Amino acid sequence: MTAEHNVKDLTVGNIPKQLWSLAWPMMLSMFFYTLYSIVDTFWVSKLSTEAIAAVSISQITLYVMIALSMGIAVGSGVVMAMSIGAKNKPEAERILGQSFVLAAISGLFFTVVSLIFKKQLLIASGAGGDIFAPALEYFTVTSAGSILFFFLMNVMFAFNSEGDTFTLTKLFAVSTLVNVVLDPIMIFGRWGFPALGISGAAYATLISQVVFLVLGIVVLSGKKRNIRFSFKNLSFKWSSVKQILKIGIPASLTQVINPIGLAALIFITSQTFLEAGAIAFSLVFRVEFFAFLPAAGFGFAAMAMIGQSMGAGKLERAQAVFKKAIVLGFLSASGFGVLSILFGGYIVGIFTTDAQVMNYSLLYLWIVAGTYGFLAAAMIEASVFQAMGRSWPGFWIFFTKFMFISLPLGYVLTSVFKFDIWAMWTAIALSNVVVAVFGYLWSRKTVKTKKTVEVLV
Incomplete structure (x- = not known):
């Protein structure tokens, strides 16, 4: 994943062939992403029916978070793609850096709000009776790490804008494998690891997302990449953030x-x-x-x-x-x-x-x-x-x-x-x-x- 990579010029070439070459890795990536919840549901179902309901109810609020994070990522991805098309490498790299700044701000805000109002959010989502306690346990862990979603989506759309969707698929495959391995270990306790129950599923998902994020940033920062992630582009720049938000806010609402x-x-x-x-x-x-x-x-x-x-x-x-x-x-x-x-x-x-x-x-x-x-x-x-x-x-x-x-x-x-x-x-x-x-x-x-x-x- 660290091999030399030149940004694909998507302004030339056979259109149907390019559409397919970009689309099928994205399809696989989205399938792997859904496996997070499928694997969680499979193992959690072995705890109790209340645990399954708890995970489902917790995910209602998390869907809103995913929508918000995707909106920001769409905004940055579109402006990056336009900059790449205009052969403006510095602007593309600046937008990539600013997307991480915006993800940090919005992700931190959502994390704090969801933790402060976690009980109210769960009640509004329909959690009650025997479901409330396990839902609160699962939601607390997931909310604490929800900022990861915002960074994850930015990495995803950065690769898409460059036309490097195959690398993205490999990242999702690795992180999904981590989740598949960790779920039973952290839920039921294996090899000396304590059984964490329903919260173990949440921890397994967060760890797999950390793996995805770390690998993604390492790849994007590689010296042989054309468009690189650099910490020097993390200083806040309103003009770039404004461009991202102009596209990202309505994309989030969509x-x-x-x-x-x-x-x-x-x-x-x-x-x-x-x-x-x-x-x-x-x-x-x-x-x-x-x-x-x-x-x-x-x-x-x-x-x-x-x-x-x-x-x-x-x-x-x-x-x-x-x-x-x-x-x-x-x-x-x-x-x-x-x-x-x-x-x-x-x-x-x-x-x-x-x-x-x-x-x-x-x-x-x-x-x-x-x-x-x-x-x-x-x-x-x-x-x-x-x-x-x-x-x-x-x-x-x-x-x-x-x-x-x-x-x-x-x-x-x-x-x-x-x-x-x-x-x-x-x-x-x-x-x-x-x-x-x-x-x-x-x-x-x-x-x-x-x-x-x-x-x-």
């Missing part, structure tokens, strides 16, 4: 609106269709992660390629990347949607044997899976806006999806007119199609008119 919107949809569904409806929604949401993994990968790839192209003043190439990324994302998610419709029974059967939950879940897949391609397109459209330095349109795409379409329409159809659960699923499917078309028209116009933020190049 990330936050998704879990909030999904939580609201689950709540409305549970009020009308009780526990079976809520469980079905949560179940298919986990299945959908794999459907949108390729789209997320193509979105990150497009962000780096368009960012560099805009920085280099190559508007036509940015337009071509935009179109091809949309097509690839649409086709990949649509393909998974077809598989979900054809083999939905087998997929759902892996997670539940409850007849009502299975019926609700299958109905969801039959109605919504056909629109996976549209939602994937909307995700990539949001990434395109961010790559051009304009993150607010991406926020409005998903705000429209939840607040103007799926939530009000789903509520009216199921709670007011008393239609069956198919109406809620239809509202979600309709929102996917509408925002994809809306986002495509808006983003296409923006790419053509070259509306970007000012970048110091």
Whole structure:
């Protein structure tokens, strides 16, 4: 991981080939990242059902933290990509350093707030009864190390901006392996190490993130790298921070609106269709992660390629990347949607044997899976806006999806007119199609008119 590395020039070359070469390592990286929680859940499940619920509830607040950290990382990553495209190495390195300064400030703030108000946050998330004590134990450890998420995301987007996503995948693979090994040791106690119970899972995750961060900084600081991390760029510079925040704040809000919107949809569904409806929604949401993994990968790839192209003043190439990324994302998610419709029974059967939950879940897949391609397109459209330095349109795409379409329409159809659960699923499917078309028209116009933020190049 310390071999000589020259930043990939993403302003030239075959576009589909470059999109794929950047996207597949990002897909693997995101898969490894999700293994943190999957591995934690697997081992914690051997403690008790309360422990599983405690981890799930604790992660609700942590999702907000991840959203905030990703917003800052997106902002720095986009400005870095533009600077790289403009061949301005000093500015790219300065932005990299400033992203760490901003991560330290925001991460420390979140850590302090979450520790001070940890009980209130857990109660607001639904922790109570036998779940509260283990949730508090897990959340306390995770919150204490939450600043690591902010640094981790910066490292992730720094590699993406340079087009070095394969190194990123190797870092995630190593840190995930550390988590897999440490989880049973720290939870149950092995080889003389004391059993820490549910907090052991949190400690294992934090240690694996420290490993990722240390290795990532070592690689980024390597003398043979073109764009290097340097401590001399850690002095606060408002002009650079302002650029990051101009993109990062709305990018954070875009990330936050998704879990909030999904939580609201689950709540409305549970009020009308009780526990079976809520469980079905949560179940298919986990299945959908794999459907949108390729789209997320193509979105990150497009962000780096368009960012560099805009920085280099190559508007036509940015337009071509935009179109091809949309097509690839649409086709990949649509393909998974077809598989979900054809083999939905087998997929759902892996997670539940409850007849009502299975019926609700299958109905969801039959109605919504056909629109996976549209939602994937909307995700990539949001990434395109961010790559051009304009993150607010991406926020409005998903705000429209939840607040103007799926939530009000789903509520009216199921709670007011008393239609069956198919109406809620239809509202979600309709929102996917509408925002994809809306986002495509808006983003296409923006790419053509070259509306970007000012970048110091």
